[in-house]
Amino acid sequence: MLDLCTISHKGGLVLWSRSFTPEAAAIATSPTSPVNSLIREALIEGRSTEETYEKNGYAVKWTLFNDLELIFCVAYQRILQLTYVEELLDSLKTLFVELFRPFLTAFVASVHAVNKGVVEAVTTLDISKALEGWDKTFDRLLKGLEDKDRSSRLRTPAKAIPVAITPPSDDPSTMPTLAADETSDGQTIARNVEALKNRMRGRGGRRGGRGGGSRPRTPLESAPSSDAETPTKRKSKAKTGRKWGDEVPTDQDMDTLDYSMDKPDDASFRAQDLDALVDKSALGTTKDGMYSVADWEPKRRADQEEDERIQDILQNAKNRKEEKETSSSSTFGSLFARLTGSKTFTEADLQPVLEAMKQLLMKKNVAKDIADKVCQGVGENLLGAKAGSFQTTNSAVRAALSKAITRILTPKTSTDMLLSIRDKMSAPVGSGQQRTPYSITFVGVNGVGKSTNLSKVCFWLIQNGLRVLIAACDTFRSGAVEQLRVHVRNLSMLGVNGATDSKGRVELFEKGYGKDAAGIAKQAIEYAKEHDFDVVLIDTAGRMQDNEPLMRALAKLVSVNNPDKIIFVGEALVGNEAVDQLTKFDRALKDFSSAGSVNKGRGIDGMLVTKWDTVDDKVGAALSMTYVTGQPILFLGTGQTYTDLKQLRVDSVVQAIVND
Template sequence: MLDYCSISHKSGILLWSRSFAPTSHAAGSVTSPVSSLVREALVEGRTADNSFEKNGLAFKWTFVNDLELIFVVAWQRILQLTYVEDLLNALKTVFLKLFEPFLTAFVASLHAASSVSGQASSTWNFATAFENWDSVFDKILRGFEEKATQDRRSRAKPAIRPAAEPSPPSDDSSTIPSQSNAVAVDEQQIARNVEALRNRLRGRGGRTGRRGPARGDTSSGRDSGPPSDSDTPAKRKSKAKAQRKWGDEAPSESEMASLDFSYETVEAHNKGAPDLAALVDEGSLGTRTQDGLYEVKDWEFTSGTDDVIAQMLKNDTRSTPASSSGSLGALGSLFARLTGSKVLTESDLKPVLEGMKQHLMKKNVAKEIAEKVCEGVGESLIGKKVGGFQTTNAAVRSALSNSLTRILTPKTSTDLLLSIRTKMSSPLPSTQQRLPYSITFVGVNGVGKSTNLSKVCFWLIQNNLRVLIAACDTFRSGAVEQLRVHVRNLSMLGVNGATNSKGRVELYERGYGKDAAGIAKEAIAYARDNDFDVVLIDTAGRMQDNEPLMRALAKLVAVNNPDKIIFVGEALVGNEAVDQLTKFDRALRDFSASSGGKERGIDGMLVTKWDTVDDKVGAALSMTYVTGQPIIFVGCGQTYTDLRQLRVANVVQAILSD
């Protein structure tokens, strides 16, 4: 059974609605669930398959582009309603057939009164115009519900008959070889093949000085002679790697310290002070604002097609057909297939959208995301009336550019400094001590979490903030030592690369094999008691499918409730980015709530190795599409200044370039 159905104009004017559950809404406006649909799905263009879920409700919708209408239905997500799409199509067809003259006049009046927005609808009485629609809607809905009920009953009847029939003799489990027997046969065959290979190797001199034992009982798959240690499964299982000993006695603490080159004193004694010039690239330094804040540089896409892309983003249609098509290369040739004055249909757009999908995939956009983006572009163009080559060309280019811009535009603030200073300046009760701003870095193995955490730390130090780095990667060998080296280097770099930042950064560590959630909690308490402004929590890399490790990460999040959870991913990945982000976000949400904390997901992304992809920046589109969260920084080098922030126009420019 449906919960809600509505017909509205894209401007936000509600033409008709029917609620089957208690829902409060003001006259002439869309209800709260549908408002969420418009704000979080339609505006951002992130649901090309026309499905959306919110607060236990599932939504489906369809458009009438020439009249700018949206038909929406909503129902409880746990219900399996198979007739929703057919219902939407039927409602759209019948509604247009009954009221098309009225709707055409209404839309024309809106366009004529666009300069005085919001006043045009006051002269239209929708209740009177659509007074017969309620009965028509009830009849259509009742027909689909009755048909669905009959289908369920017809599918349920055959399932009862086999229960009364006796099982056929072939179902007797005694006639079917057991799985263990099949496995035993396979093991015997493998053992025979291995033994035959060994005999051949011995005959060719593969093992000199030894004579292979004669083949014995083949039923067991083993030689008749005594098996070696390496051939015995029990011994092979119990055989563990022995600890290497360098002497008769265990090394002392002083000997261990002499081998640890991460400490400043030993490093300075043995190798001299680090080269500060190698840690900071003067050409990559950011700029100071009038408020004295240090901002990292913007990533800029440089290409010979800059002028062309700028023209595309402005939807300039003044160029001639030949120059427009030629300057856009392959992408322009796709647009050039649409010529003449006509109403765009699905068959017209299909070859263009297919070429557009291939272009996005070449830019490293995940296949699934490229398909959904193209579906969304096609959905917005079907039924549009265009005339002339330039107008058609501009319509397709504009739709793609607008879709990419909507997806990439962040819906939350990417200004970390503003968030930090807001928390630091917010009033607190006199009995409560202020907690530092905490950021947790998560991601898969080897993407550069620790390195880029250090770049973020350098940026925070440049803004006169005291930073504590919590070493919560207690699994990977060398993880603590790596952070120790970064802290030593950062403590020697100041606002302009001078050695005046000592005391602004420290490392909180508790060694290896400890509970990461407990270490993070201790680090935050230590930072609170010692007046640190920010805590950066480094976590161990883990694969998105490893449930025990994802539960441990969710426990860290639930126990410490960090202000930001930043996912660190690579710019090199395509389809893998979607899988990683989706599973990380879902696991964090599910396991953090089950661990006693509030549901938390990914709050933003930091994309590493950005300098290796040139204009193939599709990973940014894939990651933003999946989570709806912004990319806060991108890493583009090996020094502490190699951190950039993204501008939406620059990313769109790179994706659309040929």
């Protein structure tokens, strides 16, 4: 831990100082402080040429910025081993000069212009106001370096120190004696030692214990007790029924407890819960009568932005320094070659950077196999390529990786589902024929949120003035039909564009449990055709990707009804598992839905990724899913209300993955 950090002018004026301990604050202004002693003895008198100075138990390190005559000092206890001090000094100097160069230039000019002394020369300059905000910047810089040092020390395995273990002895003469100042705790220590010896003796007597031998059993231990010979019989008590009240509940009481029935006229429900179903801050935009869900933007915390700003300043300063050193040390020919881009990337240049990028991708929840393939492709594209003007390997790999991720995430087909729906609605039909509604099937494993996010898509469709029929084809999970019934009741109350009473725009089609899901979906589509519904949303039961009978049943539903869209619903929380789920779902649908027919099997048409709000910037599941199928991500589920549905923007995902 640091004790003192100062930034001062060579003339003696302290521009900024920070004390971390009361002792350091007390000695900071004293003539014998380590910093003052450093300036007087090491810098002015020139007694030391090293960049480390020791005084009164403190170690002081410093660095100079001669252009502006500044001294940057850090003091800490000499017994501490702080490995980040040199990096702190270098970053401290770079940041301070970059942020306050205009003020510092005016300050130095003022000092040189007046010969009365530094204090009189700068009385017109408000130093505290000019350096406003520096404290927070310094805190962020120091915290980042301390966290980095702490994590590096945690990753370093500690060396095991061999310790000779002496087994306890029963001989009192071998027991350690107590010093004079330890007699107060002598009895306590003696009791603890005796208890430890008893436990060690007991452990050695067990069969297979450490002692290896067996302790002779006493007659009481060897002889069976009377309780052991006659096992105790437990007395069984008759189970008594619970009483929930003094009287049998009436039909009216039961009706108030039934939350699965459709009760559109329940005024209490409207007053209490209607506003909680829609998050107005998450509402999308309505333009030309079309309601679009909001775009997802990565959350940017204030401290994260400050860290990025600090790193950008340091990196830019480093780049300028490298350019300056290169231009001053290189010959004209090598400089010309660098400017013209004749330097090519070799495998030795790319390998360490690509490995770091692969670790970054996996940290952002990208599946390992996908991260390997993406980085391999980036390396193959850059190998032998010419570098740009002063382009580093790191920047080149990062730029190539951004392009690769953008290319993977960019949809190959249209993601405008509303356009597809309206095209089908406006398509001409033959005389005497009825228009077939647009059907969407939601598939996925158990518990990912298919029914909940289906209702969000339904709200989006209702907001666009479409009539929606929800088909309850999850005939296996208990409560699945009742869950959809509650969603339909809620959605019928929300209405179009937030207006109440849209009953008639959404309806539930259900046939109970234990029925054939493919048959129910077919009946639902026929019902929607007869009653002029625009869209049919088909909810299916969750199933694991390795369960072949259930995957065949799902493929049967697809082949029988031929839906317009098959949307895979997956979680943003999983990495490698998402790839396995999506791959096997897509393969099973293609294989089983084409069995016995000449038509090619149907696969996944798009993805809806749920629980997106729980992963912060670890959004690599989007890259993994898109890489596997080549299909786009249509929606993102980000919360628990009907408006918590977002659109994915490629540049936002690239920014969240690459920028770190």
